[in-house]
Amino acid sequence: MERIKSGITGLDEMLNGGFLPYSANLVEGAPGTGKSTLGMQFIYNGITRFDQPGLILTFEEFPHQYYSDGESFGWDLRSLEKAGKLRVIMTSPEVSQASLAQVDSHIQSVIAEIGAARILVDSLSHFDRLSEDPVARRGLLYGFINSLRREGLTSLLTRESPALFGEIEGPEEDVAFVADSYLLLRYVEIESSIRKALLVLKLRGSDHAKDIRQFEIMHAGIEVQSKFEGREGIMSGSPRRMADSFVEAFVKR
Amino acid sequence: MSNSDPEAYQEWNPFPRRSSPPGGGADLAARLMDDMDPEVLDFLKTTVNSFVKWDLVIFFSENPNTTDTAVNLARYIGRDVGTINTELDDLVEAGVLVQYQAGDLKIYSLTTHPLMRERIKHFVEASVDRQFRVKAIYHLIRGMR
Numbered sequence: 001m002e003r004i005k006s007g008i009t010g011l012d013e014m015l016n017g018g019f020l021p022y023s024a025n026l027v028e029g030a031p032g033t034g035k036s037t038l039g040m041q042f043i044y045n046g047i048t049r050f051d052q053p054g055l056i057l058t059f060e061e062f063p064h065q066y067y068s069d070g071e072s073f074g075w076d077l078r079s080l081e082k083a084g085k086l087r088v089i090m091t092s093p094e095v096s097q098a099s100l101a102q103v104d105s106h107i108q109s110v111i112a113e114i115g116a117a118r119i120l121v122d123s124l125s126h127f128d129r130l131s132e133d134p135v136a137r138r139g140l141l142y143g144f145i146n147s148l149r150r151e152g153l154t155s156l157l158t159r160e161s162p163a164l165f166g167e168i169e170g171p172e173e174d175v176a177f178v179a180d181s182y183l184l185l186r187y188v189e190i191e192s193s194i195r196k197a198l199l200v201l202k203l204r205g206s207d208h209a210k211d212i213r214q215f216e217i218m219h220a221g222i223e224v225q226s227k228f229e230g231r232e233g234i235m236s237g238s239p240r241r242m243a244d245s246f247v248e249a250f251v252k253r
Numbered sequence: 254m255s256n257s258d259p260e261a262y263q264e265w266n267p268f269p270r271r272s273s274p275p276g277g278g279a280d281l282a283a284r285l286m287d288d289m290d291p292e293v294l295d296f297l298k299t300t301v302n303s304f305v306k307w308d309l310v311i312f313f314s315e316n317p318n319t320t321d322t323a324v325n326l327a328r329y330i331g332r333d334v335g336t337i338n339t340e341l342d343d344l345v346e347a348g349v350l351v352q353y354q355a356g357d358l359k360i361y362s363l364t365t366h367p368l369m370r371e372r373i374k375h376f377v378e379a380s381v382d383r384q385f386r387v388k389a390i391y392h393l394i395r396g397m398r
Contacts, residue, residue, distance in 0.1 A: 062315075062316060062329075063315075063316050063318070064315065064316075087318050088318060089318040089319070089320060090316050090318065090319040090320075090321070090329070091319065091320050091321050091325075092321050092322065092325045094322070094358060095320060095321050095322060095325070095355065095358060095360055098355035098356040098357075098358050098360075099320070099355045099360070101355070101356065102355050102356075105353070105355055106320045106353065106360070106362050107320065110318070
């Protein structure tokens, strides 16, 4: 099956070739883990390497933040906008949801104008303020995600995780249920230094890597590296050496 | 710098020295605008005739793909929604913004009309100049009286 490649070193291999076409892909992580960078890289690579124009829908950051962040990786987003390959739209969840529910709305005309194939929605966390009722919120998200599919977009949806380390808590599973794939970015403390981990928790309709990989934000963007060898409890944020666990489980008894 | 030295005052004072007695405000305003680009002056007089409209025009110029409600736009420019409602509608009437309805939401975007985009660009470029801003602010304050 054809895949929508992220072009991010190591990630497409984890995704068994890339994201599925027209799929909604959730990237969740704590502040600073690299969700927006991963999203921008997905859009930038789409335009420059795969000739797939893209849209960035921002609910919080001003567009100049993306231009400036992009510049630090050598991605000239302004030029791509001028060339009609990219649009950075500043809006709100209620407007994007209502616009996409209509026919010929502003957002739809932008999608058609540039022939967008990819979209970054940054971030879905802002949908939380639309309704306190989890059932209603899930309905809104479901409608929104389906409207992106209907428009022929492969989407990358970011969501903030409140916890810096360890397991997330709270009623956050609604989006993960609706999304086609679910990527988790985590901080991990190893020998007094902070590293970053990436895990593909779910990829609907496809096999995917099950191991937890290290990644770094390098000068040209994100690079997914090798898996964490010889450690367990990575997603807890404080992994232990496997040997320590063995000792704890069998020797110390 | 001492304010008692009239020549020194003239150096930093953005407004030319009065040649008419106090009260000749209309003359002063006219003289201040004399060296302004007529197109920009017209845009200032007819379209960006308040500080809130100025903020909105600058905001949309910097973020031309914004599409949002008055409540959120007010948040983006750090104003009160009650303050910007009328101003947004004036800018729609002037052709700077377009307004459309999505469900219950009244949404504003920057016009895509090339001539208006050019006028906005011209105004924003002019407002980078401090002297222009000082004169324009004086003009707006006079208009508020």
